[in-house]
Amino acid sequence: MIEQGAVAFVTGAGSGIGRETALAFSRAGCRVAVTDIDMAAAGETAAAIADGQVLPLKLDVTSEAEVIAAFEAVLSRWGRVDHLFNNAGIRGQACEAHEMSEAEFRRVLDLNVTGAFLCQREALRTMYTAGRGTIVNMASIMGFTTGPGALQYTTSKHAVIGMTKAAAFEAAPRGVRVNAVAPGTTETPLMLAHAGDVQTMRDRYTPAYPMGRLGRPEEIADAVIWLSGSASSFVTGHTLAIDGGYLLR
Ligand SMILES: NC(=O)c1ccc[n+]([C@@H]2O[C@H](COP(=O)([O-])OP(=O)(O)OC[C@H]3O[C@@H](n4cnc5c(N)ncnc54)[C@H](O)[C@@H]3O)[C@@H](O)[C@H]2O)c1
Structure with a gap:
């Protein structure tokens, strides 16, 4: 259960899992800050939220100045941020360790880790003042294996899993919970771009999934809503795998 009128802040909300989760927060009764580096994509997600309150924002999470400005914009519009879904991320180019360039390593770490750190930090600051709030960080089954x-x-x-634990430990006495989700392969534009086309994506990844299929963005969104709401009120520092049994192998 999520408080009606609570404010949810979603990064990378222009596509895939972020988009589905922004829609799910709205259906749950939240006002939603729909942020993405791609403003047109953020606007499309916002337009899909028919009767809810929504604020589309251009946000590159790797920019400290943009992260601070985006939180200020949401606070000035609605006065609170109750839920952060720290979702923006990229997979990077497939490349073996001994051949990977420094630039490629830094590019992925900068977005997936430093970007998530910056958004988490701004959320913690406002949530500590309020004495409540939840953060869900975006990990992956690749946070447990490789x-x-x-x-x-x-x-x-x-x-991201380490960052989630460290923040959760400090935040727990202040009324703020920090968790993460770790999806298995989910059918989104990110994985499509990685594989080339839908059939190649399914043929390549499905054999590793005991359930015999890949994940759907709405299945990840449901878990984020649960981790953000009172139904998970005693859960913190946890990373929830949503993976059709992948990690059982
Ligand atoms: N799809 C999967 O199989 C899968 C599995 C596990 C984890 N994940 C994670 O889920 C998250 C979302 O992935 P997706 O599959 O929905 O991807 P996606 O490519 O469909 O969407 C990602 C969104 O992030 C935005 N973005 C890119 N760089 C950004 C930046 N610097 N600042 C803000 N936004 C930026 C993109 O514009 C896009 O709208 C990622 O962190 C990814 O690692 C995905």
């Missing part, structure tokens, strides 16, 4: 050619992505998602 695969070929994914050193930078694996490193970044392991870091």
Whole structure:
């Protein structure tokens, strides 16, 4: 259960899992800050929220100045941020460790870790003042395990799980909960771009999934809503795998 009129802030909300989760927050009764580096995509998600209150914002999470300005814009519009879904991230180029450039390693860490850190920090500041709030960070099954050619992505998602624990430990006595979700392969534009087309994506990844299928963005959104609401009120520092059994192998 989510308080009606609460304010949710979603990063990378122009596509895939972020978009579905922004829609889910709105259906749950939240006012939603729909942020993305791609303002047109943020605007499209916002337009899909028919009767809810929504604030589309251009936000590149790797820019400290933009992160601070985006939180200020939401606070000035609605006076509160109750829920952060710290979702923006990229997979990076498939490349073995010994061949990876410094630029590629830094690019993925900068977005998936430093960007998430900046958004989490701004959310914690306002949530500590309010004495309540929830943060859900975006990890991945690659935060628990790894695969070929994914050193930078694996490193970044392991870091997100550590960041979630460290923040949750400090935030718990202040009424703020910090958790993470760790999806398995989910059918979004990110994975489509990685695989090339839908059939290649399914053929390549489905055999690793005991359920015999890939995830859907709305299945991740449902978990984010649960971790953001009172139904999970005693859960903090946890990373929830949503992976059709992938990690059981
Ligand atoms: N799809 C999967 O299989 C899967 C699995 C596990 C984890 N994830 C994670 O879920 C998150 C979302 O992935 P998705 O599959 O929905 O991807 P997606 O590509 O469909 O959407 C990502 C969104 O992030 C935005 N974005 C990119 N760089 C940004 C930046 N610097 N600042 C703000 N926004 C930026 C993009 O414009 C896009 O709208 C990522 O962190 C990803 O690592 C995805």
